[in-house]
Amino acid sequence: MSDPILTLEGITLSFGGLRALNEVSFDMPEGGITTVIGPNGAGKTSLFNTISGFYRPQAGRVLFRGKDISRLHPPKRAKLGLARTFQNIALFRGMTVIDNIKLGAHSHLQTGLLSALVYFGRARREELELREKIESKIIDFLEIDHIRNLPVASLSYGLQKRVELARALAIGPEILLLDEPVAGMNREEKEDMARFILDLNQEWQMTILMVEHDMEMVMDISDKVVVLNFGEVIAQGKAAEVKENPEVLKAYLGSGDVADMRRRLGAENASGAG
Amino acid sequence: MRIADAVSSYSDDEAIFRTRTQRVWMGILLACLLAFPFVVSPYLLFLGCLIGIAVISATGLNILVGLTGQISLGQGAFMGVGAYTSVWLANQFALSLAVTLPLAGLLTALVGVIVGLPSLRVKGLYLAIATMAASVILHFVFVHWESVTAGNLGLNLQHAKLFGMELDSDFKLYFVIIPLALIAVTGARNLLRTRIGRAFIAVRDRDISAEVLGVNLLRYKLLSFGLSSFYAGCAGALWAYFFKVITPESFPLEVSIFYLAAIIVGGMGTILGPILGAAFMTLVPEMLKVLTLLLEPIIANAQVHLAPMKGVVFGILIVGFLLFEPHGLAEIWRKIQRFFRLWPFKT
Incomplete structure (x- = not known):
């Protein structure tokens, strides 16, 4: 682990009167697994959307390898090497598995309109090279070769999650943002996914930022844990340290104070899940 | 019966026609298309050309609506732009079809991109209304830009010229329209x-x-609008060469609806869909006409009494499709294929 690959500096994001993120600052060490946890409505998904460029924070900066990317559009950030998966699966239902994965490589392809229409020269060469690369690296790694030509709509939930990961990998990411990668999975699927994430981190040297509720997995595989509550970072550090932090215990289990609980429920209702 | 297709390379797996059977059938189809004008009556040849033009336009609209999901009610007006452009170029400069057709397509593509600008902010029905407004504006231009369009009088067009040859019959035009339709579909x-x-x-x-x-x-939204309008422009230009006269009333809003219905009946988002849909939408009114003629001996004055019924029957057929096979004719065709793939061992 060395210099931070991604740094958030004082990110503040509000929707009308609701402050979703307040002065959020932390950095992600290159080559590490960083996990963001926090109760519902803490602002985890808002944070993800800010990093991938959907939300423009009112204040603060996102730095990627020391460069400010706060003003870049989402497609530009993808090209830089920021890939993400979504909390609710966001695959393209009208396409096959292989086409979904290929779409991930979109920004690395050059084919222009004319050569695409005739499918000759560059278009053909590029497509076949891409296919070969995806097959040998991604499909093989994620063990989805049996479903490559199926429409994604016909797949089980666990497989769809895996295809979504494959699609994110096709971007050729430097940072992989995973929004609840094992939510709603059974034990076996969870273990598979945890193994893929560890492999990506250790063998592919990929930096990973994830949001996850499964504490067992978070504690097992995270190098660094960041705890959000009401849009603020209340603790960060190694998994074991964070687990003992009194602020964190309070955020999760409550302080026994009724007024505090009201405040929490109010915030949850106002911002929805996430 | 076919058990499986054993492909052994990614390039085979990416091919459009993966089996020899498919390639053979494709060859037979091409041969039939080639032989068609030599064996059929002038009436059927006329219909064949009409379907060819409709296929080009429907394939273009399918790129926009079926593939990119941007609803457009401007296809008819776009065809008008292509038609007027080619007629104007041909009449003013006596240019060959090889020049006027691409220019008509390109100009229409430009218009399409401009009309597509609202798609960046609005979706669905709102976009449909925005494109409809654009088509009303274009219609206004066709009527009032008299120095170019001759207003409501319309324009006449000489026979198309191509490589020094006069395309003075449907027979000759057929051999321009069908190859272009094939190129259009292959491109898509x-x-x-x-x-x-x-x-x-x-x-x-x-x-x-x-x-x-x-x-x-x-x-990509603008690219889709541009490409779809390019197809419409080329189809419009061919339409003008085929009918040799255009007026603003040649391209009313109903034409846009006709094409939207064609891709829905055919199957949106598929390649086969617009082809089947264009053929269906062109042929069914004609078939109903033939049917009323056949009924003439049985029912007195069948033509007079049943002619108004044609629209109703046509409408019922379309509604029937939406109800019973929302994925269109292309899906029906796929089901037939699937049936015969395992026939006679499993039905």
């Missing part, structure tokens, strides 16, 4: 297996995740 099919086609579908299915994956929504 090829597009589907490259990054551009995938980006179109991504915009249709989930624009937000497409953006995160590096697809520039602005560029």
Whole structure:
């Protein structure tokens, strides 16, 4: 682990009167697994959307390898090497598995309109090279070769999650943002996914930022844990340290104070899940 | 019966026609298309040309509506732009079809991109209304820009010239229209297996995740509008060469609806759909006409009494499709194929 690959500096994001993120600052060490946890409505998904460029924070900066990317559009950030998966699966239902994965490589392809229409020269060469690369690296790694030509709509939930990961990998990411990668999975699927994430981190040297509720997995595989509550970072550090932090215990289990609980429920209702 | 297709390379797996059977059938189809004008009556030849033109336009509209998910009611007006452009160029400069057709397509593409600008902000029905407004504006231009369009009088057109030859019959035009239709369909099919086609579908299915994956929504929506209008422009130009007279009333809003209905009946988002849909929409009114003629001996004055019924029957057929096979004729065709794939061992 060395210099931070991604740094958030004082990110503040509000929707009308609701402050979703307040002065959020932390950095992600290159080559590490960083996990963001926090109760519902803490602002985890808002944070993800800010990093991938959907939300423009009112204040603060996102730095990627020391460069400010706060003003870049989402497609530009993808090209830089920021890939993400979504909390609710966001695959393209009208396409096959292989086409979904290929779409991930979109920004690395050059084919222009004319050569695409005739499918000759560059278009053909590029497509076949891409296919070969995806097959040998991604499909093989994620063990989805049996479903490559199926429409994604016909797949089980666990497989769809895996295809979504494959699609994110096709971007050729430097940072992989995973929004609840094992939510709603059974034990076996969870273990598979945890193994893929560890492999990506250790063998592919990929930096990973994830949001996850499964504490067992978070504690097992995270190098660094960041705890959000009401849009603020209340603790960060190694998994074991964070687990003992009194602020964190309070955020999760409550302080026994009724007024505090009201405040929490109010915030949850106002911002929805996430 | 076919048990499986054993492909042994990625290039085989990416091919459009994966088996020899498919390639053979394709060859037979091409041979039939080639032989068609030599054996059929002038009436059927006329219909064949009409279907060819409709296929080009429907394939273009399918790129926009079926693949990219941007609803447009401007296809008819776009065809008008293509038709007027080619007629004007041919009459003013005596240019050959080889020049006027691409120019008509390009100008229409430009108009299409401009009409498509609202798609960056609005979707669905709102976009349909915006494109409809554009088509009303274009109609206004056709009527009032008299120095170019001759207003309501319309324009006449000489026989198309191509490589020093006069295309003075449907027979000769057929051999221009059908190859162009084949090129148009092949282009659309090829597009589907490259990054551009995938980006179109991504915009249709989930624009937000497409953006995160590096697809520039602005560029691809406008590209889709441009490409779809290019097809419309070429189809419009061919239409003008085919009928040799155009007026603003040649391209009313109903034409746009005709094409929208064609791709829905045929099957949106497929390659086969617009072809089947265009043929269906062109042939059914004609068949109903023939049917009323046949009924003449049985029912007195059948033509007079049943002619108004044609529209009703046509409408019922379309509604029937939407109810019983929302994925269109292309899906019916796929089901038939699936049936025969395992026949006679499993039905």
